[in-house]
Amino acid sequence: MSRYTAAEIEHKWQQAWAKADTFKAVRDPSKPKYYVLEMFPYPSGKLHMGHVRNYTMGDVIARHKISTGHNVLHPMGFDAFGMPAENAAMAIGGHPKEWTYSNIDTMVDQMKPLGLSLDWSRMFATCDPEYYGQQQALFLDFLENDLVYRKNAIVNWDPVDMTVLANEQVEGGRGWRSGALVERRELTQWFFKISDHSEELLDALDTLENWPAKVRLMQENWIGRSRGLQFSFERTDAGEPITVYTTRPDTLMGASFVGISPDHPISKEMEADNPELATFLAECRKGGTTEEAIETAEKLGYDTGIRVKHPLNPDWELPVWIANFILMDYGTGAIFACPAHDQRDLDFCRKYDLPVIDTFFALDDAKPVENTAFVPLKSEKVKWVNHFAGLEEATGEEAINATIDLAESQGWGEGVTKFRLRDWGLSRQRYWGCPIPVVHCDACGVVPEKKENLPIELPDDVTFDKPGNPLDRHPTWRDCACPSCGAPAKRETDTMDTFVDSSWYFARFTAPRATTPTVAEDAAYWMNVDQYIGGIEHAILHLLYSRFFARAMHICGHLPESAKEPFDALFTQGMVTHAIFKNAERTDENGRAIYHYPAEIEDRDGGTFVKETGEKVTVIPSAKMSKSKNNVVDPVDIITSYGADTARWFVLSDSPPERDVEWTASGAEAAFKHLSRVHRIASDVATAEDGPHGSDEALLREMHKAIRDVTLGVESFGFNASIAKLYGFTNTLAKSKAGSAAKREATKTLAQLMAPMTPHLSEEIWQLLDGDGLIINAVWPAADEAMLVEANVTLPIQINGKRRAEISVPADLANEEIEKLVLAHETVTSRLEGAQPKKLIVVPGRIVNVVI
C-alpha cells in the first residue's frame, strides 16, 4: 500500500501544471470567460493564514470554473506602496524599495507551494514604475476631464517632528514618535471629485445584486443622502447672514442656539483680533482628525456674542456659538441646535445652560425632556406642541415635508438634498508612493507633466534619518523645466494615497504590460471581475473608491461603459484567528501583558500552564492573529509538515467562509488524517480485484447526492458545507460493499469533487485510477436527477410545536392521507384522549403539527 506523501505529490503536480501552462489566461472569444480576483496583499514579508484562506477560496472558484468550461483569469499582484516600508527604513535602516521587493520575493516563494491556479505571468507590484507610470497617465487624464482639483484640507500635524501624521500614527491625541500633542492644520491638497458622483454611486448600489446586503448598506450610509432645509439666519448686527442646513427643520420651534464649526469662516475671521477666541480655537484644534476623535471629544463651546433672528419670529433672538462637534465638511458647517430632540445638542445645552424647548411628545407620554433627548423614528407619530404648519399629530417625516413646503412658499428657505460623502483627498506628504505628476511654475502655476515624460520615477538616493518627506529635501529631484514655458520649475513632492493604487489594479490585470493604462480589447473581454473576494474591512473605502475609479476611467476612455461597476459579485471572508495565551500571574517590566507561544504552554489538571515555569495561563479564544500576541501560525510550517492540500482543506472546513476561522493544531492534524485516509481508500480501490459484492445502488445514490451538494456548496461559498458532505461521502465509500467498477467511479468522482480544495491529491488519485489527462481539465460531474429522488420521507409529528413522534410515508402521499395516519398514530391518540385537535398543519415533505 502506498503512503500519502504530500510533499512529493504536490511538487509533481505543480510541475505538471506549469509544463502544461494550465493557468495562463489567453483571450479566447469562443469560450465564456471568468475573472476571479482576491484582494491583492500588502507585501508585509510574511504570508499568513488569512492570505492562505483568502486565496484558497478564490482558487476553489477558479478551479471549479475551469472544470465547467470557462476561460479563467486568476491573477496575483502586490499592493506595494505604503507606510510600513518607510517605517521599516526608519526603524532598521535600508531602503523602502529593497525592503518591499525582497518581501515580495519571499511572499511569492511562500505562495507558490500552495498550488494556486494563478497566472503568474501577469504579476506586478504597484511600486513598479511600469505600473505607477500608467497611474500617472490616468491622473493626467482625470485632470483634463475635470475629475481632480486642489483645495485646503485638514491634516494631523506633529509640531515637534514638523510632519504630517497618519491617523494611526496618532495615539491618544499625541504623535506616536514625538509624543507631542497633535494639532489640526490646513494644507493645500489634491482631491478627486468623487462627490460629484454621490447620487450615481448610491443609486447604482441597487444593481449590485451579488454583493452582500451589509456592504451595500454600509456604502449607502457612508454616501449618506439626506433631504433637509437650507436657510439663513439674519444677524442683528447686519453682518452676513449665517446659512444653515438641517435635516430636522420641523424642530425649528425648539431651537436654542445657532452653532458654527471652529473652521467656519466666521470663526476664523473673528479669531484674528480676539485672543480669547484664538485660545479657544487652538483648544478645539487639538487632537486627531478622525471622526471618532471629533465626535467623542468633550463638547466645547464659545459664545461669539453674535445674535441672529429666528426666521419664524423676528423678535426671538438666538445666540451664535462655536461648537467643536460641528464639522465644516458636512452641510454648511453651521446648524441650529434643538436640544430636546438631539442628544449632542442636549449635552451641549446642559453644559452651557442654554434653554431646552420640547417641540413634540410621544402620543402617550408628555414628559418634558431632562437629560435624554426624545428622538423617535421619523416614521413614528408624535404630538406637536406648537407646530407652525398647523400639525397636531403627525410623523416626523410628515412634519419635515410640511416645514420645507412652508419655508419654500414663504420664501425663506429651500429643500435641498445633500450627501455625507466628501471628495477624496489623495495627497500624501510621503516618499513611498506614486508621485503626483505635476510641476509648480512661478509663471504658469500648477502645470501637468507631459505624458512622454512619464513615469516620473521616485529617486533612489534618499534617507529616512529625519522625519518628513525625503522628496522635499532631495537636492535635485524637484528641479525640472516647466512643461508649459520651459522655465526652471519645481516638481510636486506629494505622492498619491495608496488607495489610488488599489482602485484600478483589477483593470490593469487584463493587460498588465501595456504601454497604456488598459487595452480596449482586453478590457472588453476580461472585465468585469466576475467574483471579487476580500475582507469586510474594505467594505467602504477601497470598494467605493474602485467604483468611482471605474467610472472615471470610463469617462477618460480607459474602460467600457459596461465596466462602470467593476465587480459583478463580491464575497467578504472572515479572518483566521488563533487562541492567545496570556500569562495570568505576571506582566513584563513595563506592566504589559505577557503572551506565550502555543509551544510554550501545556494543558493539565483542567487548566493551562506555562511548561517551564508552571505559571497559570488565561486562554483567550478567537483572537485576530497578531505578531505582538505571539499567536501567528506560519503557513510555511503547516505546508512543510502536512502539505498545501491539508492547509487548504483545513482553512475551508469548519467555519463558514464569511466568518472568522479559529486555527487549531488539532484541526490541521485532523485534516491531514482525513486526506491520508482518502489517499489510502483510493489506493485500495485502484488495486482491488473484482469479486463477489453487494448492490451498487446505495453507493451511486450517495455519489449523486454528493455531486449535488458539493457543487451547490462550491457555487454558493458554502465550502464548509461541501467539505462536511465530502466527509460523509468518504465514509459511505469506505464502508461500501459495492462492486469494484462502482467503487472506481465513486472514487474518481470523489477526487473530482475534492479537486478545487485539494488539487494535488485529486490529480494523484485521478492518475491512480487511470483518469484521462489532468483532473483540472476533466469535465465537472453532473448529478443524475433520477438518482436523487427518494421514495419515502420521514415526517416529524409535533404536538403543540414540540416533536413527539415521526412517521415514514411515501414522498407523494396526499395531505388527507397523511392527516389520517397522523390522527391514528398512538402518540397522537393518547394525547388527544378522544378529543378533536384544534388545528392540524401538514407541511408537505417537512413536518406535521397537531394543535391540541
Added chain:
RNA sequence: GCCCGCGUGGUGGAAUGGUAGACACAGGGGACUUAAAAUCCCUAGGCCGAUGAGGCCGUGCCGGUUCGAAUCCGGCCGCGGGUACCA
C-alpha cells in the same frame, strides 16, 4: 459617539420560519498489537429518572409575532469591523 456585523454543546460549527446540535476536534469506551503508533468500531447538549421507558430545560439576556422562532420584530448586554492619512 455614529454606521455595519456577530453571539448555538467542552471546542469549531450545522440548521435562515418546520426534527436544534449535521460534519469535525477534544473526551469516554472497545477491537487490533507483546507494547506503542497508525487504523477501525461504538458513545456523546444539560438535568431528572435506574444505565431503561419517559419527562423537563436549552441557541447571550428580556419581551413580542406565529400552529411552530437559533431564524422575524422591539429593547438590552457582550464581542468584532469601519469611521475618510493602516492596508
